[in-house]
Amino acid sequence: MRYLAERLALGALRRGRSVEQFLGPAGSPDRPGIRYVEIRPVAEGYEIYLHTVEDVGHESFMDLVEFPPLDPDDEKAEFGLLISKADDPLSALDLAEVRTGADRGRWVNETMSQDEYSDFVQAGRPATASPDGHPWPEPPTRP
Numbered sequence: 680m681r682y683l684a685e686r687l688a689l690g691a692l693r694r695g696r697s698v699e700q701f702l703g704p705a706g707s708p709d710r711p712g713i714r715y716v717e718i719r720p721v722a723e724g725y726e727i728y729l730h731t732v733e734d735v736g737h738e739s740f741m742d743l744v745e746f747p748p749l750d751p752d753d754e755k756a757e758f759g760l761l762i763s764k765a766d767d768p769l770s771a772l773d774l775a776e777v778r779t780g781a782d783r784g785r786w787v788n789e790t791m792s793q794d795e796y797s798d799f800v801q802a803g804r805p806a807t808a809s810p811d812g813h814p815w816p817e818p819p820t821r822p
Contacts, residue, residue, distance in 0.1 A: 681787060681794065685772070688786040692768035695720045698788060700781045701795035703815030704806055705731050705749060712749035713799070715792045716779045717759060718771045725771035728759030729779055736800060741793045780816025 683691065688698050699717045706712030711734040719726045732746035762778050765771035775781050787795065795809070802810035809815065 681791065682784055683786045683788065685783060688772060689768045691788060692718060692720055692725060692771065696789060698786045699790070699792040700775075700779075700786050701792040701799070701809075702779060702781065703799070703809065704734070704804065706734070710749065711804075713743075713746075713796065714779075715743060715796075716775050716781050717789075718768075718775055720768075724764055724766045725768060726761055727763045727765070727771060727775045727778065729762050730759040734804070736796060738797075738800065741797050741800070743793055743796060782813070782816070785813070 683698065691698055697717055697719045699715055702714040702716060704711065705714045712731055713734045714729065714731050717728045717730065719728060730743070731749045732743065733749050735746055736743075763771075763774045765774050772783065772786070776783060798810045799805070807815060
């Protein structure tokens with residue numbers, strides 16, 4: 680079971696575990712990138728980060744946290760762009776989905792978005808839908 684049912688995603692967040700979602704390609708053909716969203720439990724609630732990084736991976740390098748930001752001049756993007764905060768896990772899921780186009784049924788445990796990226800690479804980096812046919816969410820105009 681790759682994807683977390685809503686109750687499992689909420690449970691992970693309540694236990695202090697991050698959840699993530701691979702959002703697909705970003706950037707341009709001359710500077711390809713990928714996006715993923717992360718909800719991180721913190722002392723004051725939950726922080727939602729949008730990561731937009733260069734697509735520098737290959738079959739033996741899938742560690743998304745090691746990928747450089749797509750915009751190297753944006754120092755804030757180095758560790759993801761904080762796009763929102765929430766007081767409770769359900770609100771965090773709602774905000775992440777509204778702000779990034781994430782899908783309620785496609786959250787995974789922390790670091791498992793690398794498996795999604797691996798599928799993306801093995802499928803030839805499809806531009807419009809994930810390898811299982813789920814359409815990529817539209818990037819927000821302003822996170």
